[in-house]
Structures are given as structure tokens and as C-alpha cells.
Amino acid sequence: MREKMFPMAIALLLAVLVVVLTGCSSDEKKQGRTVKSSKDMSFMSIGGFSVNPIAKDWVEVRDGAGRTFVLIPRGEKAPEGYEPEQIVYTPVKRVAAYGAFDVAILKALGVLEDVLVGVTDKREDWTIPEVVEGMDQGKIVFLGNYNSIDFERLKQCEPEIVLTWDMSIIPMVEEMGAACIITTTPVAMCLNARMHFVNFIAPFFNREKEAKQYFKRVSDSLDAIRATTRNAKDQPKVMWGDIYEKRVLVEPGNAWVGELVGLAQSDYVFKDVFGMSCIEISLERFLFSGEDAEIFFTYRTPKSGATSKEALARANPMIARLKPLKDGKVYSPLPHYPQSGDRLDEILTDIAAIIHPSCYPGHVSQFFRELPDKDPES
Amino acid sequence: MKAFFKLKNIWAFWGHINLTLVIIALMVVDLVAGYHPLKHYPELFAPINDMGFLVWCKTYGFNYLDQTLWLFILVGLLALLSINTFVCTTQRMGRLIKHRRSFPSQFQFVLRLSPHIMHYSMLVMFCGYLISYLGAGTHMGKVLLPGKSISLSSPACTITLKSLDIDYYQGERMPHMERRAINARAFLEIDDGERQKSAVLGYNSPVYFAPISIHLKDFAPETKGGMSRNKYIHVIIKNDPGKYYYSSGMLFFTLGLFMYLWEKRIKTLNTKHTENKNKNYRPGRIGHGQESGQ
Numbered sequence: 159m160r161e162k163m164f165p166m167a168i169a170l171l172l173a174v175l176v177v178v179l180t181g182c183s184s185d186e187k188k189q190g191r192t193v194k195s196s197k198d199m200s201f202m203s204i205g206g207f208s209v210n211p212i213a214k215d216w217v218e219v220r221d222g223a224g225r226t227f228v229l230i231p232r233g234e235k236a237p238e239g240y241e242p243e244q245i246v247y248t249p250v251k252r253v254a255a256y257g258a259f260d261v262a263i264l265k266a267l268g269v270l271e272d273v274l275v276g277v278t279d280k281r282e283d284w285t286i287p288e289v290v291e292g293m294d295q296g297k298i299v300f301l302g303n304y305n306s307i308d309f310e311r312l313k314q315c316e317p318e319i320v321l322t323w324d325m326s327i328i329p330m331v332e333e334m335g336a337a338c339i340i341t342t343t344p345v346a347m348c349l350n351a352r353m354h355f356v357n358f359i360a361p362f363f364n365r366e367k368e369a370k371q372y373f374k375r376v377s378d379s380l381d382a383i384r385a386t387t388r389n390a391k392d393q394p395k396v397m398w399g400d401i402y403e404k405r406v407l408v409e410p411g412n413a414w415v416g417e418l419v420g421l422a423q424s425d426y427v428f429k430d431v432f433g434m435s436c437i438e439i440s441l442e443r444f445l446f447s448g449e450d451a452e453i454f455f456t457y458r459t460p461k462s463g464a465t466s467k468e469a470l471a472r473a474n475p476m477i478a479r480l481k482p483l484k485d486g487k488v489y490s491p492l493p494h495y496p497q498s499g500d501r502l503d504e505i506l507t508d509i510a511a512i513i514h515p516s517c518y519p520g521h522v523s524q525f526f527r528e529l530p531d532k533d534p535e536s
Numbered sequence: 537m538k539a540f541f542k543l544k545n546i547w548a549f550w551g552h553i554n555l556t557l558v559i560i561a562l563m564v565v566d567l568v569a570g571y572h573p574l575k576h577y578p579e580l581f582a583p584i585n586d587m588g589f590l591v592w593c594k595t596y597g598f599n600y601l602d603q604t605l606w607l608f609i610l611v612g613l614l615a616l617l618s619i620n621t622f623v624c625t626t627q628r629m630g631r632l633i634k635h636r637r638s639f640p641s642q643f644q645f646v647l648r649l650s651p652h653i654m655h656y657s658m659l660v661m662f663c664g665y666l667i668s669y670l671g672a673g674t675h676m677g678k679v680l681l682p683g684k685s686i687s688l689s690s691p692a693c694t695i696t697l698k699s700l701d702i703d704y705y706q707g708e709r710m711p712h713m714e715r716r717a718i719n720a721r722a723f724l725e726i727d728d729g730e731r732q733k734s735a736v737l738g739y740n741s742p743v744y745f746a747p748i749s750i751h752l753k754d755f756a757p758e759t760k761g762g763m764s765r766n767k768y769i770h771v772i773i774k775n776d777p778g779k780y781y782y783s784s785g786m787l788f789f790t791l792g793l794f795m796y797l798w799e800k801r802i803k804t805l806n807t808k809h810t811e812n813k814n815k816n817y818r819p820g821r822i823g824h825g826q827e828s829g830q
Contacts, residue, residue, distance in 0.1 A: 325768060
């Protein structure tokens with residue numbers, strides 16, 4: 159009998175050990191996600207990205223497409239075992255960038271004015287003063303539309319790295335001797351990855367100190383949101399997305415937006431949807447979830463027709479069925495919102511204040527506009 | 537002599553069925569514990585495929601032990617299960633070989649080995665995956681545009697995407713699938729100076745060009761209209777020495793399975809035959825004959 163009990167006892171003991179060590183993670187731990195303290199300069203996983211200090215002043219990074227690059231100080235001999243296109247000399251001096259968030263992160267690191275040489279938005283679409291100024295002075299060049307950039311112009315800019323989401327340009331960029339860094343991932347960035355993305359970009363410019371300061375600012379704002387909304391009485395249901403001509407796009411539950419809504423003591427109606435940012439879902443699901451939502455964040459800006467609830471409904475009659483359009487609140491991003499990644503702390507606070515206005519008396523939104531029922535008569 | 541008995545006991549311990557049950561029970565518990573980290577932190581586990589297990593251990597594995605410990609335990613349990621399976625199967629094979637003359641035919645003896653062939657095949661598969669995760673070289677993020685080529689330095693070869701055909705959903709039953717890609721076929725040409733190969737690459741349809749295999753990871757555009765994207769394919773190129781082992785393991789496992797089913801079939805037929813024989817054998821008739829003979 160004792161012989162039979164022995165293996166069972168070992169099994170039970172190990173089972174308890176396994177469960178204790180791996181299975182039990184508190185909510186706070188979950189918020190910590192996969193990123194270690196920024197004080198710790200060891201290996202760091204940031205969503206689909208990673209930063210791995212491999213030797214003194216040498217950092218190996220993995221971009222959103224899983225490609226590895228090694229960052230080494232200028233003048234040093236390239237390490238063995240890497241292809242030439244994997245070597246990036248730091249600090250990088252010339253950058254071309256596709257995404258507004260990438261440009262905003264360059265601003266947060268304090269290098270935008272010195273390094274940015276090319277963008278894929280026209281001058282009139284930019285709200286970041288440094289970019290507008292740079293374009294006026296000819297330091298920053300409009301490379302062409304995101305889907306058909308002018309490679310001759312890009313070559314003339316002589317970028318050392320190109321920050322992009324478009325993988326189709328990798329062969330051309332590598333041909334011109336620059337490194338093509340993919341800054342998006344196949345799944346949407348979670349809140350923590352969004353906050354830590356700066357730590358992925360910082361080693362290219364030796365700006366780890368600035369990255370830490372940025373992260374601390376955002377982290378403090380999250381702590382403040384958690385504390386402020388802890389005792390919120392209501393838990394409004396929030397939806398984020400829009401209906402286009404033939405497609406319905408939303409922010410999935412794994413995206414930073416979905417996580418923030420949950421963190422601010424409210425309910426995100428697409429929390430069960432998993433995948434990439436701006437993920438496509440069925441019209442039925444969108445309308446069903448919209449039946450009891452109270453707050454609706456649309457992707458559309460006033461420029462693309464989001465001037466009032468009535469204007470939205472006119473553009474797409476289906477959307478008129480959503481509860482927020484009948485008796486809830488609809489918010490539209492202001493033009494500078496997508497280019498304000500350097501003020502992520504303020505954006506997070508803004509969203510929390512929209513969800514729980516009673517917790518933030520007197521707060522005036524800086525990044526979103528509440529849509530009136532009707533357009534003012536001119 | 538004492539040492540011999542000690543070794544015999546150790547051998548018997550490792551091949552005991554109770555040990556198998558304990559290991560499998562622990563694996564179930566471990567996998568249950570691993571469900572949470574695997575679901576919530578997929579980004580920690582996805583890189584194992586391309587960076588190899590050892591590098592993964594040094595980076596993601598050891599730095600996020602809270603989430604990855606279950607995987608290390610699983611690897612340990614799999615190692616124990618492999619030892620247990622090897623010893624157990626070898627013990628039984630030994631016994632079968634010893635009593636091979638008691639089988640009605642040589643063929644039936646060979647068929648009786650089928651479960652053990654499957655077990656050994658499973659071990660070969662495990663070895664293959666181990667070699668694969670320890671020694672595979674992977675080229676990540678290689679993008680091919682129609683009409684363009686990429687060159688690999690190791691092994692030296694050129695891969696050209698001749699053309700890319702994308703099938704879009706044509707039906708009407710699923711409106712949300714309208715204009716979305718459902719299949720892609722990439723026509724490749726591979727050249728290493730000595731050999732040339734033309735092949736069609738697709739999802740679940742990799743192209744082999746020894747010693748590498750090319751796998752389709754992604755392609756664009758995935759939708760017709762909307763945000764216009766350039767045509768390209770994103771491939772992963774693997775140089776995986778383990779594939780020969782796990783492929784042959786799979787082959788022998790299938791062979792073992794067929795042999796096992798064949799043996800079962802023979803057993804069933806034999807049982808039916810014996811039953812029929814018993815039915816036809818009527819002792820009463822003999823008795824009656826005996827009676828009538830009286």
C-alpha cells in the first residue's frame with residue numbers, strides 16, 4: 159500500500175508546485191504582462207518585439223516580423239554570424255518613418271528634429287510642429303503615399319533605417335543599404351507593449367534614459383487612473399470601431415484600448431475579439447454589441463464625416479441602430495490624436511475621463527470630441 | 537552480483553507501467569497549468585519556432601520563468617516518458633523474442649511487434665523534434681515580390697517569385713468574406729548553380745530544396761480593394777536536420793499502426809473461425825449416433 163501511495167504523493171506534490179509556480183497569476187501580475195522592470199537592462203520582451211543586450215554596448219533587437227538586428231556603436235567591427243543587412247550602427251542619424259506613432263516616439267526620445275528625414279504623410283496632414291517645420295525647411299521629405307512611395311526620393315534621403323509596417327518594401331530598402339524595421343505586429347499591441355514600445359526604439363539612438371522617463375510618466379498615469387476609477391459606481395459599456403462601405407472594423411479586446419477600458423473599471427464590448435488592430439468583424443456582431451453600449455469611439459475624424467451623430471447615421475444608416483447614437487455618447491478622434499503617441503499618458507487619462515466623467519470633474523478632452531446630435535445649422 | 541540485481545531493479549523501475557501513469561498524470565497537470573500562460577502570453581512562446589530552443593531558453597525562457605516554467609517541466613516529463621517508453625518497450629520486445637516459437641507463424645510474431653514499432657517510432661519522432669529545436673537554422677522575414685529574387689548565403693541559392701496567384705472569395709453566403717483572400721499560390725524558382733527547381737508554394741504546402749524548406753507565412757494583399765497593398769509573399773526558410781528523423785518516425789509509426797490493425801483483424805477472424813467451429817461441433821449428435829449404434 160505504501161509503495162502505491164509513494165508515486166501518488168510525489169505526483170500530488172509536483173502538481174501543487176506546478177500550479178503554484180505557473181498557474182496562479184493575479185490581475186496585477188497580468189498587468190505587468192511580459193515586460194520586466196525598465197531598471198533591469200537584461201532581455202526584454204515587448205509584445206512581438208524584443209530587446210536583448212548581448213555584450214557591452216551591443217544590443218540584439220527583434221522587430222515585429224521576427225527579424226533580428228544587432229545594434230553596435232559606430233566604428234566598431236561588425237560581429238560575426240550576422241548578415242550585413244542585420245547590422246545597424248548606433249546612434250542612428252537618418253530615419254524614414256511610415257507611422258505617426260513611430261514619429262511621436264522619436265519625439266518622446268528627443269531625436270525627431272535630428273534624425274527624421276522622410277515621412278509618408280503630406281505636410282498639411284501633420285500636427286507635430288517639429289515635422290511641419292522640418293518639411294518647411296526641406297529637412298524632412300514627403301516620400302509619397304504609403305502604398306506607392308517614391309524609392310528614388312527615399313534613396314536620396316539616405317536613411318540608415320526605415321520604420322514601417324509595410325513588409326513589401328523590405329527588398330528595396332535592403333538593396334539601398336538601409337535596415338527595414340517592421341514596427342507593427344500581426345496581433346494588436348497590448349497596453350503594456352504600447353507603453354514599452356519606446357524601449358524597442360530607444361537603443362537605435364542610445365536614448366534609454368529618455369525611454370525610462372517616458373515609460374515612468376505613462377506608468378504613473380496608469381496608476382493614477384486605477385486609483386481614481388477604483389470606486390467608480392457605474393461600469394459603462396464601451397465600443398471602438400466603425401462601419402465602412404463594405405467592412406466593419408473594431409479594436410480587439412487584446413489591443414491597448416480594450417485593456418485600458420477594462421483597467422478603468424468599465425466593460426469593453428469586444429473584449430472577446432482577438433487579433434490585429436483594426437480587425438474586421440461581422441456586421442451582425444457589431445450591431446448586436448452596439449445595442450447596449452453606452453460610449454462609442456469612432457475611427458472617423460471630422461474630416462472623414464464624423465461631425466455629428468446625424469452625419470454618421472447619414473453616412474451609414476446601419477450605424478443609427480447603435481445605442482450610443484440614440485441615447486449615448488459618441489466620440490471622434492481629433493486630427494492630432496494619432497500623432498500624439500509621445501503624450502500617451504495624457505491620452506490614457508483622457509479616455510478614462512470620458513468613460514468616468516464623475517471621477518474627473520471639469521476635465522476637458524484634448525484628443526477626442528463628443529459628437530453633437532446634429533450639425534449646427536450654418 | 538549485487539550490482540547486477542541493483543541494475544535489474546533500476547531497469548524494472550524505469551519500465552514499470554505505474555511510472556507511465558504517474559508521468560502522464562503529471563503531464564496533464566502541467567499542461568493545465570500551461571494553458572494560462574500560453575493563452576495570455578503567446579508572444580513569449582512563438583519565437584521558439586525560429587530561434588531554436590537553446591537561444592529561446594537563454595532569452596524568453598529564463599527571463600520569464602513565471603510563465604515558461606511549465607514548458608521546462610513538460611520537456612523534463614517528456615524526457616522521462618521517452619526513457620520509460622524505451623525501457624518498457626525493450627523489456628516487452630525481449631520477452632516476445634524469447635517466446636517467438638510459441639507463435640503459430642513467423643508472420644504473426646512480426647505483427648505482434650506492432651505496438652513496439654509504434655513506440656520506437658514515437659521516440660524517433662521525439663528525437664527528430666529535439667534535433668529540430670536544437671539545431672535548425674531559420675531565415676526570418678524574407679519577402680519576395682513578383683519577378684524579384686532573393687539570395688541566401690547559407691546555403692548559397694537564389695529564390696525567385698515568378699508569379700503570385702491569389703484566390704478571393706467568390707460566394708455569396710458569407711458577406712463578411714467578400715473580397716477576402718482564401719488561398720494563395722506562389723510560383724517559385726530556386727537555383728543553387730547546380731540544381732534548378734520550379735515549385736508551387738502555398739499554406740500547408742512547403743517547398744523542399746535540400747537542405748532547406750520554404751514555408752509561406754503571409755502574403756498580401758489579403759483583401760481586394762480597401763487599403764491597397766503591394767503584392768508580396770513573406771516566407772520562412774528553414775534548414776532543419778530533424779525533419780528526416782521525424783518524417784521517418786511518422787512513416788514507421790504508420791507502418792506499425794497498419795500492422796497493429798492487421799493483427800487485430802487476424803485475431804477477429806480466428807475468433808470467429810473458432811466460434812463457428814464450436815457451433816458445428818455438436819457432441820449430442822455423436823452421442824445420438826452412439827445411442828443409435830447401440
